[in-house]
Amino acid sequence: xxxxxxxxxxxxxxxxxxxxxxxxxxxxxxxxxxxxxxxxxxxxxxxxxxxxxxxxxxxxxxxxxxxxxxxxxxxxxxxxxxxxxxxxxxxxxxxxxxxxxxxxxxxxxxxxxxxxxxxxxxxxxxxxxxxxxxxxx
Numbered sequence: 768x769x770x771x772x773x774x775x776x777x778x779x780x781x782x783x784x785x786x787x788x789x790x791x792x793x794x795x796x797x798x799x800x801x802x803x804x805x806x807x808x809x810x811x812x813x814x815x816x817x818x819x820x821x822x823x824x825x826x827x828x829x830x831x832x833x834x835x836x837x838x839x840x841x842x843x844x845x846x847x848x849x850x851x852x853x854x855x856x857x858x859x860x861x862x863x864x865x866x867x868x869x870x871x872x873x874x875x876x877x878x879x880x881x882x883x884x885x886x887x888x889x890x891x892x893x894x895x896x897x898x899x900x901x902x903x904x
Contacts, residue, residue: 771835771857772827774820778843781836782814794830795823824858833859861893
């Protein structure tokens, strides 16, 4: 997920690390801290509360960033050792489906193109539901 800012779920927060943390802290104007601050190479990190993450994600999307959401797939209280986590969603300016995250005065298009013996083209304005499909030789 090199082209995304990774929101990594840790309890009640989404944390970002390394370059993602540096970029997110700058864009979101949140505090950049360090993990293992007393070690020789501390890890840059920042975080946002889980319950208000949508607002931060919306800000990033509106500024053209992609966000990958990595969730805890197990209850940490029920798990011994590492908690299994998976990226469950990638949010981009073209995939925002929540009306709260969309500018009502702008269209939000997604496009698909296929080339075989024929060409196919499909686009959808996800803000209005308008869908157009065509094919040609």
